[in-house]
Amino acid sequence: MRELFTADAGPALINIALLAILFVVAIAIARLRSLFAIVMLSGVYSLVSAAWYIAVDAVDVGYTEAAVGAGMSTAVLLGAMLLTARTAKPEKPLKKLGPFLICGATAVMLIYATVDLPGLGDPNAPANTGAGLTYLQVNWFDTGVPNVVTSVLATYRGFDTMGETVVVFVAGLAVAMLLGFGERSLAETLRTAKKRRGKGKEGEGS
Amino acid sequence: MTAAALIAILIGMGLLLVRALLGPTLYDRILAVNAIGTKTVLVIGLLGYVMGRPDFLDIAMIYTLINFVTTIAILKFFRYRSFQVPLARRIDPAKEAE
Numbered sequence: 001m002r003e004l005f006t007a008d009a010g011p012a013l014i015n016i017a018l019l020a021i022l023f024v025v026a027i028a029i030a031r032l033r034s035l036f037a038i039v040m041l042s043g044v045y046s047l048v049s050a051a052w053y054i055a056v057d058a059v060d061v062g063y064t065e066a067a068v069g070a071g072m073s074t075a076v077l078l079g080a081m082l083l084t085a086r087t088a089k090p091e092k093p094l095k096k097l098g099p100f101l102i103c104g105a106t107a108v109m110l111i112y113a114t115v116d117l118p119g120l121g122d123p124n125a126p127a128n129t130g131a132g133l134t135y136l137q138v139n140w141f142d143t144g145v146p147n148v149v150t151s152v153l154a155t156y157r158g159f160d161t162m163g164e165t166v167v168v169f170v171a172g173l174a175v176a177m178l179l180g181f182g183e184r185s186l187a188e189t190l191r192t193a194k195k196r197r198g199k200g201k202e203g204e205g206s
Numbered sequence: 207m208t209a210a211a212l213i214a215i216l217i218g219m220g221l222l223l224v225r226a227l228l229g230p231t232l233y234d235r236i237l238a239v240n241a242i243g244t245k246t247v248l249v250i251g252l253l254g255y256v257m258g259r260p261d262f263l264d265i266a267m268i269y270t271l272i273n274f275v276t277t278i279a280i281l282k283f284f285r286y287r288s289f290q291v292p293l294a295r296r297i298d299p300a301k302e303a304e
Contacts, residue, residue, distance in 0.1 A: 011257060014212065014216075014249075014256075018216075018249075021219060024227075025223070032227075036232060037226075037235055040226065040236070040239045040280075041226065041227075041239075043239055043243075043276060044223070044226060044243075047242065047246045047269070047273065048219075048246060050246075050269070051246045051269075054250050054265055059265065067272060070272055070273070071272045071275055071276055074276050078280065078283045079283075
């Protein structure tokens with residue numbers, strides 16, 4: 001019994017628990033008909049998967065997932081729900097056949113593509129020779145971060161990552177300034193212009 | 207001790223998940239989703255101590271902020287059916303002049 005609680009058992013149990021929650025949520029999203037419940041559950045899915053990314057030490061991916069998946073896409077999906085119905089229509093079983101075949105074909109192609117890939121941890125793989133090997137040797141002493149990809153992104157290419165973040169932020173800010181918010185937004189301006197035009201036509205008619 | 211707390215919180219997440227899936231009303235679902243977010247933050251915080259890296263607390267704090275913003279967005283959507291309405295009460299300049 002003592003051997004069960006070794007250093008590896010704890011993280012493994014946490015991984016299993018988080019992945020089980022993700023599995024249940026994914027099945028529920030596929031089965032539910034209420035669109036609002038689906039949007040809520042997709043937010044849950046993003047947050048839990050972000051926590052799982054943290055558990056496997058991919059901190060940068062976890063941040064992105066939490067910001068984009070849980071924060072942004074929930075709001076965007078709710079906005080999209082304004083334009084559609086509240087519940088999805090039940091589909092005929094025959095109509096599901098096409099998407100199922102496409103998914104199956106994609107899965108078969110992806111599995112076929114992995115046949116050529118080098119094995120996990122293969123020392124002769126192109127990724128593990130050259131610069132990659134140097135990072136693997138130096139990384140732990142330089143940063144102390146277990147995940148090499150995260151440490152390369154956040155430390156060795158820290159300025160590069162910061163520049164990317166600034167570019168994305170400026171692009172988002174520019175779009176927000178062009179579209180605007182509240183009563184000065186583009187949608188509101190168009191609506192008032194339409195109203196004014198409508199009134200003008202009425203005046204001409206009478 | 208922290209491991210036991212972590213397991214307890216994971217079980218709590220499972221129970222909340224049942225409420226989010228079955229929830230008869232929408233408000234049950236909103237509450238369940240918000241509580242699951244809070245539990246996720248706690249899981250990340252405790253995970254740092256279980257795995258021996260307390261730095262995870264910083265990440266947990268950012269998750270708290272994101273969770274809060276999401277809940278506010280959902281509630282605003284329910285109140286106004288739109289994201290365009292500002293949350294602060296607008297002062298009418300015409301009435302202000304009187």
